[in-house]
Amino acid sequence: MRRAFAAVFVALVLPSAAGAQPGVGVKAKTGKGLYAAFCLSCHGVDGRGVSSTSHPPGVLDLRGLGPPLKRVGALAADFYLTTGYMPLADPYHQPRHTKSPFDNREIAALVAYVASLGKGPAVPRPQPQQGDLSRGLSLFTEHCAGCHQVVAEGGYVTNAVAPPLHQATPVQIAEAVRIGPYLMPRFPASQITDAQLNSIIAYVLWAKHPDDPGGWSIGRIGPVPEGLVAWLIAATALVACCLVIGRRYQQ
Amino acid sequence: MVRRAVEGTEEPVVIRGLVRFLDERSGTAPFLKKALRYAFPDNWSFLLGEVALYAFVILVGTGIYLTLFFEPSTASTYYTGHYLPLRGHEMSVAYRSAVDLSFKVRAGLLMRQTHHWAADVFVASIVLHMLRIFFTGAFRKPRDLTYYLGLTMLILALLEGYLGYSLVDDLLSGMGLAIGYSVLMSIPVVGGNLALLLWGAPFPGKPDFESRMYVAHVFLFPILIATLLGLHLFLVAARHHTQFRESRRTTEKKVVGVPTFPGQAPRSLGLFFAVAAVLFLLGGLVQINPIWLWGPYHVAAGTNGAQPDWYLGWLIGALRLVPNFDVTIGHYTLVPNPFWGGALFPLLVFLFLYLSPWLERRLTGEYGFRNMLDRPRDAPWRTALGVALFTWVFIIFLAGASDRVFVSFGVSYEAQIWAYRVLVFVAPVVALLVTRKLCFALQQSERLGRIRKQAEAEARGELPQPE
Numbered sequence: 001m002r003r004a005f006a007a008v009f010v011a012l013v014l015p016s017a018a019g020a021q022p023g024v025g026v027k028a029k030t031g032k033g034l035y036a037a038f039c040l041s042c043h044g045v046d047g048r049g050v051s052s053t054s055h056p057p058g059v060l061d062l063r064g065l066g067p068p069l070k071r072v073g074a075l076a077a078d079f080y081l082t083t084g085y086m087p088l089a090d091p092y093h094q095p096r097h098t099k100s101p102f103d104n105r106e107i108a109a110l111v112a113y114v115a116s117l118g119k120g121p122a123v124p125r126p127q128p129q130q131g132d133l134s135r136g137l138s139l140f141t142e143h144c145a146g147c148h149q150v151v152a153e154g155g156y157v158t159n160a161v162a163p164p165l166h167q168a169t170p171v172q173i174a175e176a177v178r179i180g181p182y183l184m185p186r187f188p189a190s191q192i193t194d195a196q197l198n199s200i201i202a203y204v205l206w207a208k209h210p211d212d213p214g215g216w217s218i219g220r221i222g223p224v225p226e227g228l229v230a231w232l233i234a235a236t237a238l239v240a241c242c243l244v245i246g247r248r249y250q251q
Numbered sequence: 252m253v254r255r256a257v258e259g260t261e262e263p264v265v266i267r268g269l270v271r272f273l274d275e276r277s278g279t280a281p282f283l284k285k286a287l288r289y290a291f292p293d294n295w296s297f298l299l300g301e302v303a304l305y306a307f308v309i310l311v312g313t314g315i316y317l318t319l320f321f322e323p324s325t326a327s328t329y330y331t332g333h334y335l336p337l338r339g340h341e342m343s344v345a346y347r348s349a350v351d352l353s354f355k356v357r358a359g360l361l362m363r364q365t366h367h368w369a370a371d372v373f374v375a376s377i378v379l380h381m382l383r384i385f386f387t388g389a390f391r392k393p394r395d396l397t398y399y400l401g402l403t404m405l406i407l408a409l410l411e412g413y414l415g416y417s418l419v420d421d422l423l424s425g426m427g428l429a430i431g432y433s434v435l436m437s438i439p440v441v442g443g444n445l446a447l448l449l450w451g452a453p454f455p456g457k458p459d460f461e462s463r464m465y466v467a468h469v470f471l472f473p474i475l476i477a478t479l480l481g482l483h484l485f486l487v488a489a490r491h492h493t494q495f496r497e498s499r500r501t502t503e504k505k506v507v508g509v510p511t512f513p514g515q516a517p518r519s520l521g522l523f524f525a526v527a528a529v530l531f532l533l534g535g536l537v538q539i540n541p542i543w544l545w546g547p548y549h550v551a552a553g554t555n556g557a558q559p560d561w562y563l564g565w566l567i568g569a570l571r572l573v574p575n576f577d578v579t580i581g582h583y584t585l586v587p588n589p590f591w592g593g594a595l596f597p598l599l600v601f602l603f604l605y606l607s608p609w610l611e612r613r614l615t616g617e618y619g620f621r622n623m624l625d626r627p628r629d630a631p632w633r634t635a636l637g638v639a640l641f642t643w644v645f646i647i648f649l650a651g652a653s654d655r656v657f658v659s660f661g662v663s664y665e666a667q668i669w670a671y672r673v674l675v676f677v678a679p680v681v682a683l684l685v686t687r688k689l690c691f692a693l694q695q696s697e698r699l700g701r702i703r704k705q706a707e708a709e710a711r712g713e714l715p716q717p718e
């Protein structure tokens with residue numbers, strides 16, 4: 001729902017606000033030009049951030065409209081752009097995973113521009129095939145399942161949604177762990193090493209399609225859908241049997 | 252009561268032979284003859300209790316199969332089986348044996364899943380059965396004792412299911428036990444001692460706790476339920492079923508229905524096969540509690556959105572809806588928060604249900620025997636109060652799933668909780684008033700219909716029909 005809203009919002013409001021159609025009519029194909037058209041209003045000139053006091057505190061009590069981008073580097077820019085988190089429609093809303101309005105070339109140009117604003121981390125190159133699935137499950141349970149649910153189906157955390165991770169690519173997962181977007185804590189290499197990160201990614205990728213027995217997996221979130229099946233399928237079928245076998249009330 | 256089964260039906264030779272065989276060895280022919288002639292009401296709603304009975308039979312059958320392979324021990328071990336995500340994990344023997352039961356034991360997963368589906372459906376059918384009893388007034392004297400036994404079995408079934416869910420020692424088991432522990436601890440004065448008595452030590456408790464749960468789950472509770480079930484059925488037969496006032500043939504004193512044989516027995520057998528088919532089909536085709544995905548429980552581990560089975564969802568809902576406060580005296584917490592939702596709420600609901608027969612006697616002044624059933628509309632106040640109560644419980648039950656509703660449909664969690672906090676007070680009152688009105692309206696339209704029919708008959712010059 002919200003995601004759809006955000007997408008519509010981006011599609012309808014942003015191009016007109018910026019006076020340009022991404023991917024088609026943008027005159028400035030350079031990173032700087034795109035930045036000026038789509039990001040400057042919130043992140044300020046040269047990524048200094050906008051901390052206008054005229055705006056009430058937004059997400060995370062963030063002052064102003066957007067945080068400074070001086071030291072976030074290519075890593076954060078790549079994550080926020082490839083996930084479609086940015087450009088954000090409303091600075092008081094949680095960014096959601098959507099299709100980016102930019103094409104790959106435009107994203108590359110924007111990432112390069114943000115990276116040029118200051119010294120920051122580069123886009124990571126995780127190697128999930130070197131990870132260990134079983135270690136991945138323990139690490140994921142220890143660090144991530146409390147928010148993202150143990151099979152990465154997502155869940156509610158105070159004032160936000162910890163999204164399901166089935167859309168995230170290996171690179172995005174690695175980036176998210178190092179950034180800690182929105183309410184998510186950031187995990188530096190001192191907490192989760194690159195090798196451990198590979199295992200976590202291996203597990204998250206596996207959790208997209210766990211190969212397991214038992215039949216139709218009704219959401220992999222446990223009792224809520226199970227209760228629905230018990231009532232809507234089993235109990236309903238059995239009440240129908242009773243109606244067929246027994247007689248209805250007759251005056 | 253005069254028992255009058257449909258006359259003139261002769262049992263086939265096999266049955267007669269069987270009765271003779273038993274009679275020659277036990278002298279029970281009169282009893283068996285009576286049992287075979289027992290008249291069952293053939294209204295469909297009387298079959299809901301049988302569904303519960305047959306689900307229980309399936310539970311015992313599949314449960315016995317599980318005991319052959321399940322090892323109730325918290326001793327530590329490492330998983331070395333073929334399922335990759337768990338390879339090398341440290342876990343309890345109990346959890347490993349449940350995983351092996353699912354992956355290695357022949358028909359193990361089918362039995363585990365069928366057992367769990369049967370538990371979900373067992374409680375669902377008890378609830379449906381109870382609704383039928385409540386809304387038709389079947390709990391009135393002389394069947395109040397039967398009704399108390401039924402309610403007690405419902406409570407036992409809830410606890411039994413909770414124990415089964417907790418035995419397995421997967422991540423959800425452990426998280427569920429942690430909540431149960433905190434609710435027990437929250438009971439004023441005695442809670443702490445009770446919890447320590449059961450668990451043997453502060454959470455997660457001593458290894459003995461697992462064996463205690465096991466004995467309770469596979470022996471104590473099933474035996475208790477089976478005993479109460481026997482008494483329950485004996486009392487039903489001894490005072491005979493109730494019946495609807497469907498024709499002039501049925502009165503407070505006369506019983507009309509289908510005899511056990513050849514009427515009820517094959518129908519009931521058919522229902523048993525239907526229950527078994529539904530449960531085993533679900534067990535084979537639809538995943539339930541995939542414990543290998545949850546992983547083993549460790550005290551520090553947890554997952555978002557852990558939920559109990561549906562029949563305890565109303566308690567999770569209540570724990571969520573009660574605002575966060577404790578009752579303290581100085582530094583001493585007299586009533587910790589989980590008490591309200593986890594203990595007081597179910598206590599109130601069951602108190603109301605247990606007191607219903609007595610309350611109804613006091614309020615209506617009807618102290619006599621009541622063998623005829625009401626249709627819900629015939630007792631507007633009972634129906635309205637019942638609908639109010641179950642609406643209240645249902646709203647709180649829904650609140651238990653609000654986090655999943657938020658994640659799946661994007662409806663703000665905080666907004667939902669506040670909406671439920673209002674609905675909890677408003678919805679029962681609205682339900683009560685609307686239901687009462689509806690009952691009166693239905694009665695009214697029926698009365699008008701009768702008067703019209705009579706007037707039409709008189710206009711045609713026919714004699715007025717006796718009511």
Ligand code: HEM
Nearest residue numbers: 310311314315317318321349367370412415416469473540
């Ligand atoms: C009112 C009847 C019963 C209910 C509601 C009930 C419910 C449950 C539930 C919900 C589970 C968890 C299943 C899972 O792993 O997903 C369970 C497990 C188990 N039950 Fe029962 N049960 C009942 C009767 C019995 C009986 C009569 C026995 C045996 C004599 C039994 C033996 C077991 C065993 C050994 C397990 C653990 C093994 C496993 O799940 O892998 N149960 N039960």
